[in-house]
Amino acid sequence: MGLLIENAAQIVTCHTRGRKFKAGKYQSEIGLLKNASIYAENGKIKWLGKTLPANLKKLVIRKINAKGKCVLPGFIDSHTHLVFAGSRADEYSMRISGSTYEEIAKAGGGIASTVKAVRKASKKELKELALKRIINSVTFGVTTLEAKSGYGLNSDNELKMLEVINELNRELPVDIYATFLGAHAFPKDKTKTEYIDEILYEMIPKIAENDLATYIDAFCEKNYFTPAETIKIFRQGKKFGLVPKLHTNQFYSIGGIKAAVNSGALSVDHLEVMKPSDINILTGTGVIACVLPTVSYFLDIPYAPARKMIEKNIPVTIATDFNPGSAMSENLQLAMSMGVHLLKMNVEEVINSVTINAAAALGISHYTGSIEAGKQADMVIFDTPNYRDILYHFGINQADTVIKNGKIIYH
Numbered sequence: 121m122g123l124l125i126e127n128a129a130q131i132v133t134c135h136t137r138g139r140k141f142k143a144g145k146y147q148s149e150i151g152l153l154k155n156a157s158i159y160a161e162n163g164k165i166k167w168l169g170k171t172l173p174a175n176l177k178k179l180v181i182r183k184i185n186a187k188g189k190c191v192l193p194g195f196i197d198s199h200t201h202l203v204f205a206g207s208r209a210d211e212y213s214m215r216i217s218g219s220t221y222e223e224i225a226k227a228g229g230g231i232a233s234t235v236k237a238v239r240k241a242s243k244k245e246l247k248e249l250a251l252k253r254i255i256n257s258v259t260f261g262v263t264t265l266e267a268k269s270g271y272g273l274n275s276d277n278e279l280k281m282l283e284v285i286n287e288l289n290r291e292l293p294v295d296i297y298a299t300f301l302g303a304h305a306f307p308k309d310k311t312k313t314e315y316i317d318e319i320l321y322e323m324i325p326k327i328a329e330n331d332l333a334t335y336i337d338a339f340c341e342k343n344y345f346t347p348a349e350t351i352k353i354f355r356q357g358k359k360f361g362l363v364p365k366l367h368t369n370q371f372y373s374i375g376g377i378k379a380a381v382n383s384g385a386l387s388v389d390h391l392e393v394m395k396p397s398d399i400n401i402l403t404g405t406g407v408i409a410c411v412l413p414t415v416s417y418f419l420d421i422p423y424a425p426a427r428k429m430i431e432k433n434i435p436v437t438i439a440t441d442f443n444p445g446s447a448m449s450e451n452l453q454l455a456m457s458m459g460v461h462l463l464k465m466n467v468e469e470v471i472n473s474v475t476i477n478a479a480a481a482l483g484i485s486h487y488t489g490s491i492e493a494g495k496q497a498d499m500v501i502f503d504t505p506n507y508r509d510i511l512y513h514f515g516i517n518q519a520d521t522v523i524k525n526g527k528i529i530y531h
């Protein structure tokens with residue numbers, strides 16, 4: 121009935137000791153086991169330790185020899201925009217050569233170009249594009265992803281994006297959690313009030329009725345959505361069962377952190393610009409700080425003060441923010457490397473940030489994000505005896521086998 125991963129040089133459990141996430145000094149604690157094995161049955165981890173008990177031994181039907189390798193919890197990318205169409209490679213090139221935002225917009229670039237391409241694309245086209253990206257992500261050790269809408273900016277197309285995410289979740293072995301991000305930007309063909317009304321009274325009820333999303337998100341930023349508008353959207357989302365997460369403090373600190381904390385958000389994401397008062401508001405709330413170093417790298421903007429937040433006991437997660445405009449990479453291991461070298465997090469903090477804390481950012485840390493008996497058997501085996509090699513030996517991919525719900529999904 122079961123799967124045995126035997127004789128791993130190291131098992132990095134990221135165990136929680138009953139906590140939902142790891143913060144402060146605990147974010148460095150990874151729960152290392154040496155020369156140990158893991159037994160999984162019916163998609164769940166049943167046992168881990170040195171010698172498999174005889175009663176379980178006879179149930180093993182598949183064995184993986186992990187001698188000289190290390191096993192980690194499956195990585196979780198808790199913030200992506202992986203459903204989109206079109207390419208912004210030309211815009212990227214213009215930006216690198218010094219073109220201004222206005223020049224790029226005039227040439228048909230920016231989020232408007234992605235919106236146009238998504239509106240034109242069929243569900244089938246969007247799915248095919250997203251599938252390739254999900255496979256890329258899995259090869260780097262990811263077993264759970266979050267994906268947002270936000271390039272439709274009208275009822276039909278926001279729902280179309282969410283339907284694509286839901287179909288991919290049903291058809292693929294990985295878990296993909298959907299976030300409704302209608303409040304990503306304002307469409308050109310409506311006033312702000314008209315569009316917010318469409319979000320509140322048309323999109324949210326339809327999404328809830330069709331059970332198309334778990335979370336609700338907004339871009340709380342100067343020239344986008346104000347804290348008051350964000351609170352209004354979150355209030356309506358919550359009424360329909362959606363859990364808030366917030367894009368905030370990317371360019372300006374305008375009160376998004378407070379709006380998110382007061383709305384009961386699971387996470388606040390971006391945080392490149394944090395005033396001391398923002399950090400104080402976040403401290404002690406248990407809201408996860410989701411930092412996105414690939415965006416800072418790609419856009420050449422400041423990096424989130426992850427080190428400072430860890431010192432203030434704020435749980436930190438790293439995600440890719442994979443999207444066509446500001447972080448065109450599915451590679452979570454690349455974001456992890458940036459976590460060490462640009463955010464000044466230690467190796468253990470980074471590993472916890474993409475496992476247990478990423479699970480907490482999605483509110484699912486009670487069943488995934490660590491290797492513990494009773495949890496979902498989501499694991500990744502790396503072809504190295506020392507987990508530190510995953511970050512030390514950078515720029516290559518040492519993920520050897522990816523296991524989701526006790527089944528090998530990549531080798």
Ligand SMILES: [Zn+2]
Nearest residue numbers: 199201367441
């Ligand atoms: Zn984002």
